[in-house]
Amino acid sequence: MPQTMDPKTIAFVGLGAMGLGMAQSCLRAGHRVLGLDLNEAAVERLIDMGGETLTPDGAGEAAIFVSVVLNAAQTRDVLYGESGFARHLPKGAVIVSSATISPQNARDNAERAAQLGLLYLDAPISGGAARAAQGELSIMASGSREAFEAAAPALSAMAQSVHDLGREAGAGSAMKAVNQLLAGVHIAAMGEALTLGVSQGLTPERILEVISVSAGTSWMFENRAPRVVEGDYAARSAIDIWPKDLGIVTEIAERAALSTPVAHAALTRFREASSKGLGTLDDSAITQLYAGEAGLPLPGRE
Numbered sequence: 001m002p003q004t005m006d007p008k009t010i011a012f013v014g015l016g017a018m019g020l021g022m023a024q025s026c027l028r029a030g031h032r033v034l035g036l037d038l039n040e041a042a043v044e045r046l047i048d049m050g051g052e053t054l055t056p057d058g059a060g061e062a063a064i065f066v067s068v069v070l071n072a073a074q075t076r077d078v079l080y081g082e083s084g085f086a087r088h089l090p091k092g093a094v095i096v097s098s099a100t101i102s103p104q105n106a107r108d109n110a111e112r113a114a115q116l117g118l119l120y121l122d123a124p125i126s127g128g129a130a131r132a133a134q135g136e137l138s139i140m141a142s143g144s145r146e147a148f149e150a151a152a153p154a155l156s157a158m159a160q161s162v163h164d165l166g167r168e169a170g171a172g173s174a175m176k177a178v179n180q181l182l183a184g185v186h187i188a189a190m191g192e193a194l195t196l197g198v199s200q201g202l203t204p205e206r207i208l209e210v211i212s213v214s215a216g217t218s219w220m221f222e223n224r225a226p227r228v229v230e231g232d233y234a235a236r237s238a239i240d241i242w243p244k245d246l247g248i249v250t251e252i253a254e255r256a257a258l259s260t261p262v263a264h265a266a267l268t269r270f271r272e273a274s275s276k277g278l279g280t281l282d283d284s285a286i287t288q289l290y291a292g293e294a295g296l297p298l299p300g301r302e
Contacts, residue, residue, distance in 0.1 A: 007031050008153045011054050011062035013078045013085065015042035017236060018098075018125060019068030021132030022158045024049055028135065029157035034058045059088040064154045065095050068125075071244055072101040079109065086116055094119040094150035098139075100180060100245050102252055103170035110143070110169035119147040122169035123155075124176035126183075128223070129236055136160040140179070142171035177252060180245040181263045186220035187242070188266040191287035193221070194228055198296050204229045224284040231300025233281040233288070240279035242270035 008031050012023045015037035027033045027050050034054035035046040043053055052058065059065065065085060067078050075097055079086045086095065095113050097106065097120065106122040113120035121143040131137055137158055141148065142165040148155075155162050165171040193216070197207040208225045211217050227233065246267035253260040273279065273289040281288075291298040 006153065008063045009034065009058075009061045010064045010066060010154050011059050011085070012036070012046075012066045012068065013054065014066075014068035014070075014074075014099075015039070015046055016068065017129035018132045019066075020045060021129055021134075022066065022068060022098075022125075022137070023051060024133050025135035026154055026157045027051055029153070031153065031157065034062065054085075056085065056088045059085045060090060062089060063093055064151055065089055065093060066098060066154060067095065068098045070241075071099060072105040075099045075101060075105070075109065080112055086113065086118060089116075089118055091117040092119065092150070094121055094147050096121045096123045096151050096154060098123050098125045100124055100176050100248065101173055102248050103173045103177075106142075106169040106173040119144065119150050120169055121147040121151045122172035123151070124172055125158075126176070126179055127160075131160070132158070139163065140165060140172045140175040142166045142173075143169055174252070177245075177249050181249045181260070183220055184242050184246045184249075184270065185262055185266045186218045187224055187283050188269050188286055190218070190221045190224050191228075191269075191284070191290050194225060194287050195290035195294065195296060195298075198291065198298065199294060204299065224282075227282055227284040228287045229299060231298075233285040233300055235280060235282045237283050238280055239270055239273050239283045239285060242283060243267065243274055246270065 010026050010031050010033050012019055012035040015035050023033050023035050023046055033051040035051050036054040037043055067075055069075055069078055110120040121141055123139050123141040125137050125139055127137040135157055139159045139162045165175055194204055194207055208229055212222050246263055249263050250260055273286050278285050
């Protein structure tokens with residue numbers, strides 16, 4: 001990524017696998033980056049990369065504030081809670097909200113930002129930690145022209161593609177719900193399919209080899225199945241994310257009087273996996289749920 005000709009001060013709250021990579025991409029583009037996370041080790045990693053710790057005073061210098069926290073409640077607290085940063089941001093600064101939240105939550109956040117003289121970009125993300133660190137995310141964004149323009153220095157550093165979904169907050173989050181419906185269903189189907197193959201005497205390695213070049217493949221199958229083959233369930237994207245994200249999908253579908261039985265089935269499976277103690281593992285460990293129920297061998301399953 002080339003050095004920017006107009007460096008900005010960009011604040012990040014949420015330095016997990018995605019947020020830290022996004023902050024790294026902004027540093028690489030020549031911006032001043034401030035960051036905060038409950039995990040102090042993540043802040044230290046940002047400092048080692050050349051960033052700084054975010055404080056309320058530092059927020060007062062930020063032209064762009066990027067929130068990459070877990071859910072709607074955390075987003076609301078980070079922005080507007082008792083210690084929220086929105087009140088410290090300068091007038092005209094833009095909030096880039098990247099958590100997976102409902103469209104209505106996004107609209108509510110945008111309204112509160114406007115009351116404080118701030119811009120708001122509804123900007124959920126997709127692509128995974130590796131692409132976040134490379135500045136190659138897909139960002140599904142909606143908001144005013146002014147919000148897009150104000151956020152452009154960060155967006156160009158963080159994303160390979162920015163999808164402009166319109167002038168009102170909420171459309172970005174709606175598109176992310178569509179993405180998460182497909183992604184969650186595909187991960188659950190990956191686990192189900194691998195376990196079906198194992199039940200018929202096939203090895204996970206052979207299933208991965210054949211299905212990856214066959215019509216039944218998906219991006220999620222090709223990304224997650226190798227982790228099952230290796231028995232590596234260290235969380236890149238944890239199982240516990242999916243009860244939230246698919247819960248949003250089914251919630252907004254119900255409000256639209258839309259039946260989503262496939263998404264609901266996947267949601268049920270992820271909830272069951274979480275209840276059985278698999279929640280903090282990588283979401284590829286959904287395969288362990290299926291294998292455990294059938295008493296089947298699987299790499300890395302005790």
